[in-house]
Amino acid sequence: MELYEITFSPTGGTKKAADLLASALADGDPAISRQSIDLTDRRAGWSGASIPKDGLAVIAVPSYGGRVPQTAVERLRTIKGSGAKAVLLCVYGNRAYEDTLVELEDAAKAAGFTVLAAAAAIAEHSIAHQFAAGRPDAQDAKTLTSFAEAIRKKLAAGDTAAPHIPGNRPYKKGGGAGMVPKPTKDCVGCGLCAKACPVGAIDEQDPKRVDAKQCISCMRCTVICPHAARKVNGAMLAAVGLALKKACSVRKECELYL
Numbered sequence: 001m002e003l004y005e006i007t008f009s010p011t012g013g014t015k016k017a018a019d020l021l022a023s024a025l026a027d028g029d030p031a032i033s034r035q036s037i038d039l040t041d042r043r044a045g046w047s048g049a050s051i052p053k054d055g056l057a058v059i060a061v062p063s064y065g066g067r068v069p070q071t072a073v074e075r076l077r078t079i080k081g082s083g084a085k086a087v088l089l090c091v092y093g094n095r096a097y098e099d100t101l102v103e104l105e106d107a108a109k110a111a112g113f114t115v116l117a118a119a120a121a122i123a124e125h126s127i128a129h130q131f132a133a134g135r136p137d138a139q140d141a142k143t144l145t146s147f148a149e150a151i152r153k154k155l156a157a158g159d160t161a162a163p164h165i166p167g168n169r170p171y172k173k174g175g176g177a178g179m180v181p182k183p184t185k186d187c188v189g190c191g192l193c194a195k196a197c198p199v200g201a202i203d204e205q206d207p208k209r210v211d212a213k214q215c216i217s218c219m220r221c222t223v224i225c226p227h228a229a230r231k232v233n234g235a236m237l238a239a240v241g242l243a244l245k246k247a248c249s250v251r252k253e254c255e256l257y258l
Helices: 013-026 070-076 100-110 138-156 192-196 220-224 234-245
Strands: 002-007 033-038 056-062 085-092 114-122 255-257
Touching (some): 002 013, 013 114, 013 138, 056 070, 056 100, 070 100, 085 100, 100 114, 138 255
Parallel strands (some): 002 033, 056 085
8 A cells, every 4th residue: 555645834843743643554564655745845746646546645734723724725636636545634733723624624525535534733833933842742643643543443444434524614714824934134045945935935036035925924934944044023923922822821632533
């Protein structure tokens, strides 16, 4: 069997959680071949990629304000699922994932996947890093491993029943954080951020120029810059931290839907 890990992970937290789940699903079985499809890389050859019907896909996305990033939805829908079974994973920063999983379910089905299971996991908040710092951690890894065991049992039993996934249709109103990272005086114009930007919002000829309308506030440029020379507005960042403090004060745990 081939196991496909399809991820949209601008800051790496979603990929880390997806790696844990995919590794546990493979469980060291040499008969399982693993492949990765990176929806974050706008230059990668994901468009038109085809998953064989007997394959298994882990499809992982972050939750942005309780929704799937539209960039991820659009790119996922270019993939041919061919009826292959899919395990959905949404990763959020310890606030809430709201309609992310049902939206991901709809996008996966539209791409031709058969949804077998879904899970929610927690990773460090991509904007307010003080929330869920260090996650997914060892406890999360243990939980995701137990999820993989339950999913493998469902597969072995030939159970193809669709899971009941929480969320609303129509989805909640979307809207980005509106926080556009800007270069600081430490920027040397290396262009790494421009090359890595999932949507090409940073000018490759002049990385200090950013298209604010195109930016999706994913924060990839802030984590990839080797000089820590891209920042969001300090006052806005403080306001986000204050707004999230109550909702993020209690540790959320991973959830599984079979």
